[in-house]
Amino acid sequence: QQPVQSPQAVILREGEDAVINCSSSKALYSVHWYRQKHGEAPVFLMILLKGGEQKGHDKISASFNEKKQQSSLYLTASQLSYSGTYFCGTESTGNQFYFGTGTSLTVIP
Amino acid sequence: NAGVTQTPKFQVLKTGQSMTLQCAQDMNHNSMYWYRQDPGMGLRLIYYSASEGTTDKGEVPNGYNVSRLNKREFSLRLESAAPSQTSVYFCASSETRGQGEQYFGPGTRLTVT
Numbered sequence: 001q002q003p004v005q006s007p008q009a010v011i012l013r014e015g016e017d018a019v020i021n022c023s024s025s026k027a028l029y030s031v032h033w034y035r036q037k038h039g040e041a042p043v044f045l046m047i048l049l050k051g052g053e054q055k056g057h058d059k060i061s062a063s064f065n066e067k068k069q070q071s072s073l074y075l076t077a078s079q080l081s082y083s084g085t086y087f088c089g090t091e092s093t094g095n096q097f098y099f100g101t102g103t104s105l106t107v108i109p
Numbered sequence: 110n111a112g113v114t115q116t117p118k119f120q121v122l123k124t125g126q127s128m129t130l131q132c133a134q135d136m137n138h139n140s141m142y143w144y145r146q147d148p149g150m151g152l153r154l155i156y157y158s159a160s161e162g163t164t165d166k167g168e169v170p171n172g173y174n175v176s177r178l179n180k181r182e183f184s185l186r187l188e189s190a191a192p193s194q195t196s197v198y199f200c201a202s203s204e205t206r207g208q209g210e211q212y213f214g215p216g217t218r219l220t221v222t
Contacts, residue, residue, distance in 0.1 A: 001168075002151070032211070041199060041213035042152070087151060089211075097206070098168070099144075101151040 001026065003090045005100040012078045012107050020073040020103045022088030026096070031064050031071040032089035035082075036102075042087060045073075078107045111135055113214035115200050121220045122190040130185040130217050132200030140206045141183035142167075143175060145196040146216075152199065158183055159206040190221045 003024045012018055022031060030049045034042040048064035048071060059076040071090075075082055085102045113134045122128055134141065139160045144152040154167030158177040172194060174186045183202075187194060198217045203209030 034211075041215055042211075044210045044212070047210060098154070099152040101149065 001092075001096065002098045003088055003100040005086075005088060005103050007103060008101075009104040010106070012105070014080060014107055014109055015077050018075045018078060018105060020075075020086050020088075020105070022071045022073070022090070022100055024069045024090045024092065026069065026090070026092035028064075028066065028069050028071075028090050028092055030091040031062070032091075033062055033071075033073050034087045034089065034099075035084045036087065037084040045086075075105070078105075080107050080109065083107045113200055113202055113212050115198075115214035115217050117217060118215065119218050121222065122187075123222055124191060126190050127186065127188050128190065129187075130198055130200075130219075131182070132184065132214055133182045134200075134202040134212070135181065136202060136204075136212065137180070138202040138204050138209075138212075139180070140203045140209065141177065142201045142203075142211065143173075143183070143185045144199045144201065145169065145194075146199060147196050155185065155198075157206070190219075192221045195219060195221045 003022050006021045032047045033045040036042040062073045064071045085104050087102050088100045091097045116131045142157045143155040146152050153169050156175040158164045161180045164175050176184050200214040201211040203211045
């Protein structure tokens with residue numbers, strides 16, 4: 001029931017792009033994305049609702065493919081501040097909500 | 110406006126001891142959650158309260174109890190702590206269950222020896 005994220009870890013140089021994927025075996029109503037920096041609490045990035053549009057702010061955006069039960073997070077022209085662990089959270093039938101296992105992103109100069 | 114607050118920040122318990130983790134939010138949210146975070150396991154839901162007066166089990170409820178004291182406060186109790194409960198515990202709240210952005214507290218780092 002826990003969504004599967006890929007890759008588990010990625011290292012980027014500043015300015016490079018990255019894609020993080022989140023996949024569920026269940027039909028989804030919404031997908032959340034959070035970022036957690038080391039030793040801190042997770043912080044909300046965005047939510048994508050079934051039937052909604054692709055979202056984004058600044059150079060981080062996400063898409064939601066309802067038919068494939070998948071979501072992808074796109075980080076463009078990465079900055080050092082993007083480093084952290086990214087979690088997707090998925091809502092499915094019966095009000096079930098689960099976080100994925102996370103993707104560690106490290107941006108180096 | 111403090112958001113979500115948790116106490117204590119750190120705690121060391123001996124096996125068999127009990128304790129209560131406190132959580133409060135000042136955003137008038139209906140839903141509140143308790144998660145545990147272990148290395149490589151992500152965030153796993155222990156219990157949640159969709160609205161005041163209701164509580165439900167999450168993925169990993171064994172060994173825990175919760176109380177939704179009022180709309181603001183949601184506590185997590187370990188009746189007889191075990192080393193397997195060593196973890197970082199996060200409380201979170203959202204306006205509604207599932208679709209709402211979740212706001213997290215700073216976490217409690219618990220070690221059971």
